[in-house]
Amino acid sequence: MKESNDSMTRGRFVAGAVVLPALAGLLLAETTTARAGGSKAQFKYQSTPSHGQQCSQCRFFKPGSSASANGTCSVVDGAISPKGWCTAFSHK
Numbered sequence: 650m651k652e653s654n655d656s657m658t659r660g661r662f663v664a665g666a667v668v669l670p671a672l673a674g675l676l677l678a679e680t681t682t683a684r685a686g687g688s689k690a691q692f693k694y695q696s697t698p699s700h701g702q703q704c705s706q707c708r709f710f711k712p713g714s715s716a717s718a719n720g721t722c723s724v725v726d727g728a729i730s731p732k733g734w735c736t737a738f739s740h741k
């Protein structure tokens with residue numbers, strides 16, 4: 650009888666040890682997805698080109714309504730100038 654209770658307790662412990670980290674991982678993944686972008690300060694964003702590189706040439710840039718309008722970026726949060734630049738620049 651006692652052995653049965655012990656194995657039940659062990660079973661619950663093992664299940665908890667597996668399930669809880671998995672839930673924590675899911676919560677973390679959801680948080681990461683909800684806020685994928687970093688701050689302008691984090692990536693040292695500037696509104697002017699750097700060494701001939703600018704956001705309109707970057708693979709992460711999503712253009713605005715015209716070639717000169719601000720767009721968005723999949724790396725940096727907020728409005729992004731097509732003539733801007735940051736340390737995450739990656740040529741298209």
Ligand code: SF4
Pocket residue numbers: 692694703704705707708709710711722723724725729733734735736737738739
């Ligand atoms: S990653 Fe940086 S350089 Fe590229 S579009 Fe975003 S802000 Fe501009």
